[in-house]
Amino acid sequence: MKFKDLLFAVFCVLLTACAQPRDVIYFQGVDSLTPEQLEAMSQTYSTKLTSDDLLSITVSNWDPESVAPFNPPVYSYSTAEGEQPIVASQSMYTYLVDKNGDIEFPVLGKIHVAGLTRQELAADLQNKISKYVKDKPLVKVELLNFKVTMMGEINRPGSYSIKNDRVTILDVIGMAGDLPLTANRKNILVIRENEGKKEIYRLDITDPNIFSSPCFYLKQNDVVYVEPIKTKLRSRTSSDRQFTMSLITSLISSVSVIVAMVISIKNN
Structure with a gap:
């Protein structure tokens, strides 16, 4: 009976080990x-701008020339031809927020942006730029980093x-x-x-x-x-389940053989 009890206990422990934690x-x-x-x-929740943020800010209007000062052209430098303008894109109008939470914006100068959302900054710039242009401009602010x-x-x-x-x-x-x-x-x-x-x-x-x-x-x-758990758990893939079942079968077979041998020895 002791060996049968041991076999049952081993089987229960293995089943428990296979259960999902x-x-x-x-x-x-x-x-x-x-x-x-x-x-x-x-x-x-909405993201607040902070120091070291990299912003892309573009200003558009029905009259592009009226907002051109707020979208400064980007220049390349060539030793042969000197300073040459290149085609500007949205990603080129970038502004890095300094340690004080400010950016330097064309015409408007230094603007404090830390603590604002993108939408709040866009609205603030829109109001400030409206003083310089006839039609209300459209300001788009993106956080790049x-x-x-x-x-x-x-x-x-x-x-x-x-x-x-x-x-x-x-x-x-x-x-x-x-x-x-x-x-x-x-x-x-x-x-x-x-x-x-x-x-x-x-x-x-x-x-x-x-x-x-x-x-x-x-x-x-x-x-x-x-962090990892203290005891690494075996992955529950199909191959691992097959390995677990094979291990259980082998262990049960081994225990059965030992029990049979002991019983045979006792009978002899």
């Missing part, structure tokens, strides 16, 4: 949240360029090919720089409260680090 399931308990709780988790860096236990670590103003931690995890089973989903580190100071956040994406986290929406130049 709860640590890899996202948003556990989200189905039980009330509408009030979901409403409390809702948040609006919005990127997020993914590090650690990631399927595809690296820096990811973001084309829009809003990106969540779930978006960038999806861009990076999701997290492997060996990633610790309960302790994801987000490193953020805010006005020259480092801010550290911890995220648990197995908890639906992540939606109310101050770093659920990421900011430009955020660094996300995913």
Whole structure:
């Protein structure tokens, strides 16, 4: 009976090891949240401009010549022909936000942009430029260097360029090919720089409260680090499942042989 009990215990342990761990399931308990709780988790977010941001600003109008001073031409330099204008494009009208949060804009001079959204800056420039042109101009502001860096236990670590103003931690995890089973989903580190100071956040994406986290929406130049779990888990691919089943079968066969040998020895 002791050997049969041992065999049963080994079988139960192996089945438990093959079960899917709860640590890899996202948003556990989200189905039980009330509408009030979901409403409390809702948040609006828009990217604020900050130092070292690279902006593209273009000004257009029905009369292109009237806004030409606000779209300065770009020049190339040739030793043979001297200074020569080249065809300008939208990407050439770039402005780097300095450490004080300012940019130097043609005609208008120094403008403080830190803390504003793209839309707020566009509206501010539109009002200022309207004093110099007859018809109200159209101002377009783009953020060119919005990127997020993914590090650690990631399927595809690296820096990811973001084309829009809003990106969540779930978006960038999806861009990076999701997290492997060996990633610790309960302790994801987000490193953020805010006005020259480092801010550290911890995220648990197995908890639906992540939606109310101050770093659920990421900011430009955020660094996300995913640490590995203490015990590496075997990937749940089909080949690994076959390997696991083969291992279980071999172990059960080995135990059965040992039990049969011991019983035979006892009988003799």
